[in-house]
Amino acid sequence: MFKSAIQWFNKFMHSLSFKLSFYAGLLMFLAIIVFSYHSISSQEHSLINKMIQESLKDSEVIKAAIWNGMMTKERDVIRQIVKAIGQQEGFKEINIYDNKGELHYSTKPITTKTMMDLSAEPSMNDLRNDVRLRHRISRDGHSIVVVNPLINTVSCSTSGCHASPDVEKILGILEVKLGLENLNAEVSKNRKQTIIFAVSLFLMISTASGLGVVFFVNPKIRQLQDKAAKMARGEYNPRGRNGGTDEMAELIRSFDRMSIQINQRTNELDASRKLYKSLFEEVPCYLTVVDRDFKIVRANRAFTNEFGDQVGKNCFTGYKNRTEPCENCSVAKTFEDGAVHQSEEIWRLHGRDCYVMVKTSPIFDNRGKVLEVLEMAVDVTLLKRLQLKLERKQFEFKQLFSTVPCYLTVVDRDFNIVTTNDLFERDFGERIGRKCFEAYKNSDHKCDNCPVEKTFIDGATHYSEEIWRRNGEETYIVVYTAPIHNDEGEIVSVMEMSTNITEVKRLQGELAILGETIAGMSHTIKNILSGLQGGVYVLDSGLKTSREDKVRDGWAMVKKNVEKISDLVKGILYASKERTPEYKIYSPIQLLSEVCDLYEVKARNEGISLTRNFAQDVPPCFIDPAGIHSAVSNLVSNAIHACKDLDEDQSHTITVSCFMNSANLVIEVKDDGAGMPENVRDNLFKKFYSTKGSQGTGLGLVITRKVIHEHGGNIRVESELGLGTTFIIEIPAKFEHIQPRLQEAC
Amino acid sequence: MAKKILVIDDEPDMVTFLTTLLEDHGYETVTAMDGDEGLSQLRSQKPDLVSLDLLMPNKTGIKMFRELRKDPDLCDTPVIMVTGFGTDDTPNMDFKKWIHERSIKAPEAYIEKPVDKDALLAAIKKIIG
Structure with missing residues (x-):
């Protein structure tokens, strides 16, 4: 009961009607009080002034009466006049002092000798000199005191009554006291009336404004509250026109307009909500809404169809049959940073693994905090398989590219x-x-x-x-x-x-050489065949005609060509067969001497001198003596060929030299024979190239070069047409140079 | 009277073979071992036909052939060029073409070594009868 009363009081205190009436009344009350106080004060002031003026005038009249009485020396008359005046309404007392301040006469009965109250007159020291008419309010505020000095005029100082010396400016002082009680009572009465008026006005205004609020504002507010409540329940439908022209009516109309707009927005929102709901349900991927505890709050139809009703269960249980959250969970990430995350996962579905692409996006509450996470999963198994296939292919291509x-x-x-x-x-x-x-x-x-x-x-x-x-x-x-x-x-x-294609190019070159070799060889064979054919014919002809000379000639031709074939075949074998060199420590000088010995006679027969020019310091070297023998023999034989059949009256010399050039063994075979034109020089080391016609096989220099190369050396030729030719062989004489070749041979 | 043929070749065996062959078939032969000798034999013996080896020392067959063709007394003597170089062996050296370019009358016949007896005899028969 008491509590409800307090509640009611609180409600009342906070109600608009109370506030409006209280504050409006209070304002009015204060305004009246301030105004009245100001008005009463000024009224009081002017009454006092008026009284003062009147009392001054009265004091002047009394002074004049005193003066006249003094002039006529009728002291009693003076006293009578003063007394009469003093008895008038408003006069409290009239006192007359001498210039020493001693009271001489008072309308009040005087018992003792009374002095003037000097404390009330600050300038009383100047009592004898201050001639001003002046007044003051008494200390208790109940009376006005007018002080009127009685001035020592000429007539006074010269009159015979009780003449005062003319040095005295003032003879005495007239003090008139007028009562203020009536005035104060009047003012006090006014004040009371004003307060009563103000209070009653306050009550009236408060009541009026309170009632105004209660009757005119509150019903409208209640109406608005009802409408708002209805609107909140979605039941409000503003119909018809709300009458009235005041602000409240306008407010209600605004509210109606607002509610229409809100209704529209609500309908739109509802429609889009439905759309989103249907989208959520129908979209052909798995959609779930997951809360912070990884519990599925909602799931769409596709998900429910595939995984059953998982709402309320943990997402990791629903999707993957796991007992705890996944590592690297996108949902957790989205809860953490409020951003969209994506991951590829493998789910178990109908007993098989399926690849899903999972995308998580945040659902915020109105404070911007992530409330839930929408998890969207698309089955990309087919795509994934294709991707894997593609990756495999890419890998294969990369592999192919690399290897x-x-x-x-x-x-x-x-x-x-x-x-x-x-x-x-x-x-x-x-x-x-x-x-x-x-x-x-x-x-x-x-x-x-x-x-x-x-x-x-x-x-x-x-x-x-x-x-x-x-x-x-x-x-x-x-x-x-x-x-x-x-x-x-x-x-x-x-x-x-x-x-x-370097190797191909090399083979191409070799093939070309082989082609030339075969051409050269067939040429040689053709020559031999030609000789054989001729020999056979001549032999045959000799036998037929019984001419012995022809038989002999023919037989010689046949034998010669058979020998040539034999040489050719041996040469080919030597040039092409991998003959293993037999290296040993052997003196090059000894070797070259053997060669020279071999060709000495043949050269002499051709009118050629064979000179040996061997340096003394050539040490025994690690060489294949048979190979070098054959190589140098070839060169000497060539040199003899180059010198013979030239002009008979000119003698020719072949010089075989041997010396060391730093670490190389150098062997030179020099002739002063025919020399070689450029085209011959270029073809020197080709197989089956010969300038000796039917005399040569075209293999000698090929064999020579082969031997020198086997020794890790090289052979070169210097030649000038008509002046002669020099073949220079250089072989590294050191053991180490031959060692690798030895290993190769093994 | 038997026709006279000059055989020029630096190979004695070839000379023996050709002279034997020609004499067996009723021709009279004279021989020369190189170009210079060949030219002097031509002038002194006045053969009816020359069998000329292309490659020879001292004066090659080609040089000699050119001199022969330039000499007004000799230029009408028919020449059979005997050569080891066939067009098959040396595709880059087409002698027939090379000789033609020299704006002189070409040899009357070419015979390649090894000499085909019948072809040689047929060529001779065609030229001098």
Whole structure:
């Protein structure tokens, strides 16, 4: 009961009607009080002034009466007049003092000798001199005191009554006291009336405004409250027109308009909510809403159909049959940072693994905090399989690219190498980022007729044969270029597929040599055949005609050509068969002497002198004596051939020299024979090349060179037509140079 | 009267073979071992036909052939060029073409070594009967 009363009181205190009436009344009350106080004060002031003026006038009248009485020496008359005046309403007392302040007469009965109250008159010291008419309010505030000095005029000082000396300015003082009680009572009465008025006005205004609020505002507010409550329940439908022209009516109309708009928005929201709900349900992927405890709050139809009703269960249980949250959980990440996350996961579905792409996005509450997370999962198993297939293919292609046994490089439009395969990197080193022409050819500018450039222009495959430089060696390369397109079909780079054909080129060269060899050999054989055929014919003819000379000639021809065939076959075998050299420590001087001994007689028969020019300091060397013997014999035999059949009157010399040149053993065979033209010099070491016609096999120098090369040495020729020829053999004499060759031979 | 044929070849065996062959078939033969000797034999013996080896020391067959063709007394003597160089062996050296370019009358016949007896005899028969 008491409590409810307090509640009611509190409610009342906080009600709009109370506040409005109380504060309006209070304001009015204060205004009246302030105004009345000011008005009463000024009224009081003016009454006092008026009284003062009147009392001054009265004091002047009394003074005049006193003066006249004094002049006429009618003291009693004076007293009577004063007394009469003093008895009038408002006069409290009238006192007359002398110039020493002693009271001489008072309307009040005087018992003792009374002095003037000097404390009330600050200038009383000046009592004798101050001639001003002055007044004051008594200390108790109940009376006005008028002080009127009685001035010593000429008539006074000269009159005979009780003449005062003329030095005295003032003869005495007239003090008139007027009562203020009536005035104060009046003022007090006014005040009381004003307060009563103000209080009653306050009550009236408060009541009026309170009632106004209660009758005119509160019902409307209640109406608004009802409408708001209805609207909140979604039941409010503003119908008809609300009458009235005041602000409250306008407020209600505004509210109605607002409610119409809110209704519209609500309907729209409802429609979109329904749309989203249907989307949520129908979208062909698994949608779940998960809370902070990883509990599924909602799930769409696709999910429920596939996984059953999992609402209320943990997502990791529902999706993956796990007992604890997944590592690297996207939902947890989204709860943490409020951002969208994505992951690929493997779920168990109908007993098989399926790949799903999971995307999590936050659902915020109105304070911007992540309330729940929407987890969207799409079954990408098929896609994943394709992707795996693609990755496998990519890997295979990469593998193929890396291991293909030719150089593969990819070059961009600026001829920068973008990527290379393993073989290229192995043979040319890391070259990515370098210009292709720089990497391949040590060139500082683009190659002429560049196939890469052509492919960039026409998108077609191009081909070129090039020579690249690698570690200072020339490498023959055949390059095919093919365009690499991007998704838009533009050529972004060009692949260069280069095959090292150095070996092919070498074989090609050997093949050409082989071709020439066979041609040369067939020529030699043709000559021999021709001789044989002739011999056989001549023999046959001799037998038929019984001419013995023809038989002999023919038989000699046949024998000679059979010998030639024998030589040829032996030469071919020597030149082509891998004969194992037999190295031993042997004196080159001794070896060369043996050769010279062998050819001494033959040379002499041809009118040629064979000179030996051997240095004394040539030490025994590690050589294959049989090989060197055959090599030098060949050269000496050639030299004899070059010197014979020339002009008979000129004698020729062949010089065989031997000396050491630093670590090399040098053997020279020099003749002053016919010399060789350039074309002969160029073909010297080819198989079956011979200038001796039917005399040679075209294999001698081939064998010679083979032997010298087996010794790790080299052979060269200096020759001038008509002046002679010198063959120079240089062989490293040291054991170490031969050692590898020995190992090779083994 | 038997027709006279001059055989020029630096190989004695070839000379023996050709003279034997020609004499067996009723021709009279004279021989020379090189170009210079060949030219002097031509002037002194006035053969009806010359069998000329292409590659010889002192004066090659080609040089001699050119001199022969330039000499007004000799230029009408028919020449059979006998050579070891066939067009099959030396594709880069087509002698027939090379000789033609010299704006002189070509040899009347070419015979390649090894000499085909019948072909040689047929060629001779065709030229001098």
